[in-house]
Amino acid sequence: MAWWLTVMLIVLILMILYCAFPTVWTRGFGRSMRTTGMDGTVSLTFDDGPNPTYTPRLLDALKAHDIQATFFVLSERALQYRDIVERMIAEGHDVQVHGSRHWFVPFLPPSAARVQCVGAAKALEQAFPLSVRVYRPTWGAANLASLFAVWRTGMILCTWNVMVGDWRVTEPNELVQRIVGKLQNQSVIVLHDSDHTFGAERGAPERVVQAIPGISEAVKSRGLRFVRICDCLGES
């Protein structure tokens, strides 16, 4: 085999190991927290915020329906909109980490990948009275460096098992129907409270806010109750 072909093959194998395998491991093989693990419960989680347009109104809707949720926030936005995060905490919601910015982690070098998980968690803990133990990678995609950093620090990877395409503008009733179609005992539902992310349609979280009453009704009518991700971790 020509030397350059050997080099290319080695680079390709290293790239697959570093970029692709961790995401297949996390999402394809389900080697992450995807359910609450507690009988009779459902967890409502929101990614990509906080957002000054939608998150306060989402908090109003959650309060009106007595739901405590989990927010996987971006640390840079959390520091920008501190008052919103402080309100989340004051109202009993769980705040965990989604990254510092909404970057695609698999292609990041090790140091930048560590910033997205452990670094962003530390930034949140320094700014707020929080214990951040759970990381949900942006787009659910990790690389070897972030997977190793999470494992070494004892953090937990959390993805989801109910996703309904709410980043596109979708009528609230349709969102509720899609959730009802996938809802199970112990479901972890992912929704989004920001439309600033690449691929999100402007105004989509507006419908998410409007869907909260229907989601609440659907979950409670099945005899299920809402729990936060931090309630599902066992020892605290």
Ligand SMILES: [Zn+2]
């Ligand atoms: Zn996201």
